[in-house]
Amino acid sequence: MTAEEWTAVRLSLLVAVTAMAASLPPGIAIAWLLARGRFWGKSLVDTIVHLPLIMPPVVTGYLLLILFGKRGPIGEFLAQFGIVFAFRWTGAALACAVMGFPLMVRAIRLSIEAVDTRLESAAGTLGANPLWVFATITLPLCLPGVIAGAILSFAKSMGEFGATITFVSNIPGETQTLPSAIYTFTQVPGGDAGALRLTLVSVAISMLALLGSELLARRIGARRVAT
Amino acid sequence: MSLEVDVEHTRGTFHLAARFTAQPGVTALFGRSGAGKSSLVDIVAGLVRPQRGRIVIDGQTLLDTERRLFVPRHRRRVGYVFQDSRLFPHLSVRQNLVYGRWFSRGAGGVAGDFGSIVELLGIGALIERRPDSLSGGEKQRVAIGRALLAHPKMLLMDEPLASLDEQRRAEILPYIERLRDIGVPILYVSHSVAEVARLATTVVILNAGTVTAVGPVLDILPLADANDGGSVLDAVVAGHDETFQLTRLTSPAGELQVPRLNAAAGSTVRAYIRSRDVMLSLQRPQEISALNVLSGKVAQISETGAQADVRLDCNGATLVARLTTKSVQRLALAPGRPVFAVIKSVSFERS
Numbered sequence: 001m002t003a004e005e006w007t008a009v010r011l012s013l014l015v016a017v018t019a020m021a022a023s024l025p026p027g028i029a030i031a032w033l034l035a036r037g038r039f040w041g042k043s044l045v046d047t048i049v050h051l052p053l054i055m056p057p058v059v060t061g062y063l064l065l066i067l068f069g070k071r072g073p074i075g076e077f078l079a080q081f082g083i084v085f086a087f088r089w090t091g092a093a094l095a096c097a098v099m100g101f102p103l104m105v106r107a108i109r110l111s112i113e114a115v116d117t118r119l120e121s122a123a124g125t126l127g128a129n130p131l132w133v134f135a136t137i138t139l140p141l142c143l144p145g146v147i148a149g150a151i152l153s154f155a156k157s158m159g160e161f162g163a164t165i166t167f168v169s170n171i172p173g174e175t176q177t178l179p180s181a182i183y184t185f186t187q188v189p190g191g192d193a194g195a196l197r198l199t200l201v202s203v204a205i206s207m208l209a210l211l212g213s214e215l216l217a218r219r220i221g222a223r224r225v226a227t
Numbered sequence: 228m229s230l231e232v233d234v235e236h237t238r239g240t241f242h243l244a245a246r247f248t249a250q251p252g253v254t255a256l257f258g259r260s261g262a263g264k265s266s267l268v269d270i271v272a273g274l275v276r277p278q279r280g281r282i283v284i285d286g287q288t289l290l291d292t293e294r295r296l297f298v299p300r301h302r303r304r305v306g307y308v309f310q311d312s313r314l315f316p317h318l319s320v321r322q323n324l325v326y327g328r329w330f331s332r333g334a335g336g337v338a339g340d341f342g343s344i345v346e347l348l349g350i351g352a353l354i355e356r357r358p359d360s361l362s363g364g365e366k367q368r369v370a371i372g373r374a375l376l377a378h379p380k381m382l383l384m385d386e387p388l389a390s391l392d393e394q395r396r397a398e399i400l401p402y403i404e405r406l407r408d409i410g411v412p413i414l415y416v417s418h419s420v421a422e423v424a425r426l427a428t429t430v431v432i433l434n435a436g437t438v439t440a441v442g443p444v445l446d447i448l449p450l451a452d453a454n455d456g457g458s459v460l461d462a463v464v465a466g467h468d469e470t471f472q473l474t475r476l477t478s479p480a481g482e483l484q485v486p487r488l489n490a491a492a493g494s495t496v497r498a499y500i501r502s503r504d505v506m507l508s509l510q511r512p513q514e515i516s517a518l519n520v521l522s523g524k525v526a527q528i529s530e531t532g533a534q535a536d537v538r539l540d541c542n543g544a545t546l547v548a549r550l551t552t553k554s555v556q557r558l559a560l561a562p563g564r565p566v567f568a569v570i571k572s573v574s575f576e577r578s
Contacts, residue, residue, distance in 0.1 A: 121274050122313040124300040126377045127330030133301075136326075140317045 001197055007173050008181035009201055015089060015177055016157035019096035020150050023104060027149060031108035032134070036117075052163075053102040061166025064095055068167070091168035092175045096160045100153035107152055111145020112138060144217050151213040158205060178202050230254065230381065230414065234270055234280030234290075243267065243277075243436040252428030253413045255444070257420075263436040264416045265310075268383050271414065272307045273300035284380055304331070306374030308384040312366040314358035320369055321354045327377025341376065348372045348402055364395035368402060381412040388422065400425065424448055424459045424499040445545070456536060457501040458547045464490050473518075480541035483570075484518045502536060505548035506569040509558055519570040521546065525562050528555060539568055 001009075033039075034046055052060050068075040068085045075086060085091035115138050123133045139146070161179040168175040170184060182198045185191035230249040237243070243263040256264045269275040271282055273289065276297060282290040284305070289298045306327075314323050325341065345351050348368045353361060361369065367387055374382055384403070388396045403426060407413060417423050423430060423444065430447040432440040440447050448459050462478035472487040476496065483498065490496055512520060523541030535555045539546045546568055550560075560566070 116313075118309070118311070118313055119315060121300070122307065122309060123315070123326070125272050125274070125303070125305065125307040126327030126373065127301050127304070128326075129299075129301045132330070137315060 001201075002194070004172060005181065005194060005198060008176055008178055008198065011089060011092075011173070011176065012158060012178040013205070015092045015096055016154050018090075018093040019100060019157040020104075020154045022093065023097040023101055023153055024146075024150060027101060027104040027153070028108055028139075028146065031105045031112055031149075032138075034105070035109045035112040049105050050102045052099050057099065057160070057162025058166050060098060061095060061163035064091075064098065064163065064167040068094065085168070087168050087171060087175060089168075089174055092164050092177060093157075095163040095167045096157035097153070099160050099163050100156035103152040103156055104149035107149035108142065108145050111142035111148075114145075115141045143220055147213055147216050147220075151209055154209055155206060158202065158209075229283075229285060230271075230412070231281070231283040232267070232271065234267070234277040234282065236266065236270060236275065236277035236280070238266070241266075241436060245431075245433065245436070245438050247431045247438050247441045249412075249414065249431070250429050251410075251412055253407050253415050253426045254429045254431060255423040255427035256414065256416045256431050256433055257418065257423050257427075258433035259418055261435075262433045264418075264433055265385055267433065268307075268385050268414065268416055272305055272383055273298065273303045287380075301330070304378070304380050306377055306379030306382045308367070308370050308374050308382060308387045310386045310389050312358075312363075312370035314361075314366055314369060314373070316358055318358075319354075320350070320356050320358065320361070323358065323369060324354075324372050324376055327373060331378040344372050344375050347405060362395070363391050364398045367391065367395075367399055371399075371402065371406075375406075375411070381414060382406070383414045383416075385416045386418070388417075388419075396422075420448065420457055421499055424457070425497055456547060456549065457499055458545055460498045460500065460544055460546070462496055462498050464488065464492050464494050464496060466492050478544060480523065480544040480546060481521045483521075500546065500570055502547045502549035504571050505546060507537065507539075507548050507550065507554075507558065507560070508567045508569060511567050512569055515569065517569045517571055521568045521570065523566060523568060525560050525564045525566060527562060528560060530555070539566065541568065 030045070030049060034042065034049075065086075066072055068091065070076070070079070070086050075084070078084070085094050119141070120133050120137055123137045124130070128136065159179060160177070161183065164175065164177060165180055170176050170180045176184070178198055178201070182195050182202070185195035185198065229251070232248075233246040235244045241263065243266055245263070245267055256267060258264050266275060270277050270280070277290070277292070279292045280290060281288070281292070288296060289303050290296060315326065318326065324345070328341075345354070348371060350365065350368050350372060353365055353369065358366060358369070371387070387403070388399060391399070400422070403413070407426060415426060427444045430440070430442065430444050431438055432447060445459050445461070448457070460478045460480055460483075462476035462483060465475040465477045465482070467474050467487060468484070473484045474486070474488040474490070476483040476485060476498065478498070485498065488496060511522070521541050523539040523546060525537055526540040526545070527538040529536050529538075530552050533552055535550050535552050537548045537550055537555065537560060539548065548568060
């Protein structure tokens with residue numbers, strides 16, 4: 001593989017891991033709110049979270065460009081603190097995080113809903129405040145769902161193309177992730193070999209991620225039924 | 228310890244309006260399923276917020292809707308033992324036991340260190356196991372230990388034996404008795420007359436959401452349930468008859484012989500006698516298989532349809548016999564009439 005191809009692979013991994021890690025805390029919080037919360041406007045929050053799943057990726061990317069671009073209201077505000085998304089790898093991570101968010105929230109929400117609320121109230125009567133109940137009962141019991149959600153977000157990030165290319169373009173070494181690099185190869189004569197190599201790398205990473213999550217889930221499961 | 232409860236709560240078509248004061252010891256909340264017992268305990272624990280009411284434990288107000296006071300569940304310091312033990316499946320028995328202790332450091336309440344409570348409940352051998360490998364009885368004992376180790380001011384027990392078979396019940400009841408005897412205040416929910424008779428100091432009878440009677444167990448229990456009425460006799464173990472495997476008891480009403488009890492001579496036990504297991508005779512019966520015959524006077528007769536509950540005064544103790552109204556007429560029973568009560572010897576609640 002050429003140095004340029006390696007750069008694309010490294011960048012893709014960096015973007016995917018960053019997107020996954022950054023969306024995990026808000027993902028768990030939103031999933032908990034949707035699973036356990038009772039508040040006005042819950043279905044509105046639910047809809048907004050699911051929007052990136054329903055809208056064309058290009059539309060999501062364009063909305064991000066309008067909001068987080070150099071002239072966008074949020075982008076302009078954040079630029080004052082030195083946080084810039086437009087045409088940076090951080091922007092690619094933001095696009096991937098937004099695209100993967102509904103998948104992550106959905107997986108975590110379902111696993112939180114499966115946690116027996118009677119265990120949570122038992123913990124409450126033993127003196128644990130709601131935050132401790134969440135940390136010591138709810139979170140450990142829904143961990144398989146959290147892992148599944150994280151892996152889905154990672155996988156989505158590895159494959160994200162439309163929103164990323166619309167928001168932060170296709171700059172080698174900065175925003176050119178695996179899918180963008182493969183796309184670029186297919187657009188130039190004689191790029192087939194490079195496209196194939198990157199495709200194989202992409203397949204390998206996806207399978208490794210799936211295998212890893214499978215092992216992790218099995219270890220948690222084994223710990224739970226161990227006598 | 229004292230507990231004052233005065234709450235009103237409506238959920239759907241069910242209306243709960245309960246008011247009672249509990250004395251130290253075991254207070255039994257007694258009633259049929261659906262009478263509102265569990266809702267009431269959930270309200271005391273803070274799991275349910277009633278529309279109106281006041282709850283005071285030992286001078287500390289936990290709930291007062293008029294003053295908009297609601298102490299959240301994690302600050303109430305009541306140990307709740309649920310019907311379905313609710314052990315945390317991802318933690319070991321040891322971690323389950325110490326879970327609440329963590330949050331109650333430095334707080335008062337029921338004393339007891341880890342070792343002595345583990346010993347009291349006989350769960351030392353289970354410590355490193357996982358909850359799903361325990362039997363129902365073991366789970367309940369761990370759940371009781373977990374509640375106790377959170378240093379609660381009182382224990383709430385919501386039918387802790389309901390999901391267990393007879394053998395497991397017999398296994399756990401002595402542990403609850405020991406808790407009572409070391410002075411742990413307990414609010415105990417049950418629909419079993421036998422359990423209440425054995426454990427309770429005070430009985431609160433709940434019927435369709437309202438308290439219909441409150442008082443000492445000896446006075447209240449005979450009124451408890453029309454279908455399964457009975458009477459309670461406090462007795463002292465006088466000795467054992469090893470040849471026939473019997474235990475002799477002395478009670479105010481007279482001497483009784485029951486199947487051998489596992490209790491030392493001189494200890495007090497509580498015998499529960501179901502009304503339908505008591506027959507009446509005008510003369511002292513001779514040559515009869517039943518071992519226990521007590522003499523007394525008819526105190527009161529209450530007839531419902533073809534059945535009559537005859538309340539006897541046996542030397543100060545109360546005994547109730549369920550007869551047909553035909554028998555009442557045939558024997559010409561009336562208050563003041565001396566009679567002999569024949570009790571089938573198997574009908575004692577073992578203690």
